[in-house]
Amino acid sequence: MKKELFSIKNIVYLVIIIALIVPQSRKQIQLVLNKGIALIGPSIKSANNSEPLSSYNWSLQGLDGEAFDFKTTKNKVVFVNLWATWCPPCIAEMPSIQALYDDYKDKIEFVLVSNEEPAVISKFLKNKAYSFPVYSALSKSPKSFDVRSIPQSYLIDKHGKIVIDESGAANWNSTKVREKIDELLGL
The missing domain is CATH 3.40.30.10 (Glutaredoxin)
Known part of the structure; x- marks a missing residue:
């Protein structure tokens, strides 16, 4: 099977990386990720x-x-x-x-x-x-x-x-x- 470059998984991954790089959204994304970790x-x-x-x-x-x-x-x-x-x-x-x-x-x-x-x-x-x-x-x-x-x-x-x-x-x-x-x- 041939993998698609523009699969949904790859697009989501790319959006997350870009969001973490952009300073305005970094803190909000880190907060969401940390809240997930804080459930433990x-x-x-x-x-x-x-x-x-x-x-x-x-x-x-x-x-x-x-x-x-x-x-x-x-x-x-x-x-x-x-x-x-x-x-x-x-x-x-x-x-x-x-x-x-x-x-x-x-x-x-x-x-x-x-x-x-x-x-x-x-x-x-x-x-x-x-x-x-x-x-x-x-x-x-x-x-x-x-x-x-x-x-x-x-x-x-x-x-x-x-x-x-x-x-x-x-x-x-x-x-x-x-x-x-x-x-x-x-x-």
Whole structure:
């Protein structure tokens, strides 16, 4: 059988490549691709493989300018997310983080950290109608949070053990994550 040069498959492939090359459409296509990847839930470590936080020494500042000491999260279940407004995988996982926050904001501590200007972050949150708390780091993060790429997320149990350490976009509103949080809370 002779292959056609202008088959539908080849045309679709060519359109995707061109769309990724054109700067105006690149971000939207990356966002769609990352949302597809974010449908996958994060991997959960077994209790034996969990490592404790190296330290709780981390000074943060809320968008309102109020200081937040990470030490106040000791003995609590904590969700930490390091992200940026310009990062397509970060943006892709935000709706699932907001959904998780809506249901667990009174049960666990949410600590989302971005190194961008507060005005940029506030504008992004307002445009997307996100209500989770976001902080800027005033001091170096604990060694356990050394990251090479964003988004980087952690779920920490009441004993300071990291039970989820996820790099890249993930579905934080998945049944697997909710079951793990409920288990950590003793629900």
